[in-house]
Amino acid sequence: MTISFDDFLKVDIRIGTVVAAEHFPEARKPAIKLRIDFGPDIGVKKSSAQIVAHYTPEALVGRQVAAVVNFPPRQIGPFMSEVLTLGFEDEAGRVVLIGVDHPVPNGARMM
Numbered sequence: 001m002t003i004s005f006d007d008f009l010k011v012d013i014r015i016g017t018v019v020a021a022e023h024f025p026e027a028r029k030p031a032i033k034l035r036i037d038f039g040p041d042i043g044v045k046k047s048s049a050q051i052v053a054h055y056t057p058e059a060l061v062g063r064q065v066a067a068v069v070n071f072p073p074r075q076i077g078p079f080m081s082e083v084l085t086l087g088f089e090d091e092a093g094r095v096v097l098i099g100v101d102h103p104v105p106n107g108a109r110m111m
Helices: 005-009
Strands: 015-022 031-035 044-049 064-068 074-076 080-081 087-089 096-099
Touching: 031 064, 044 080
Parallel strands: none
Antiparallel strands: 015 031, 015 064, 031 044, 074 080, 087 096
16 A cells, blocks of 8 residues: 555654553553653653563663654553553564664654
């Protein structure tokens, strides 16, 4: 399916820094609850991510991650996920997060 550039611009993908992370035992599939700082305009948002195969909560704090910030919030068990943290599946179907190789300001929009 082909989309227009205007359609692409509707998806607001931003970078943020993980400021807190913890295991999410109530989730149906193993997951980690994240609090991600997207800077002063967006603030700190919550996300549930199925990333336990490659990441521990401790290793995620301080890491910059990409997320879609303009999807509606989604209830995941007792947790309200406010943004969609982005990644790719590896050969085994485990999620590898999208990040940056140099620090950028929190809230920077993907161009």
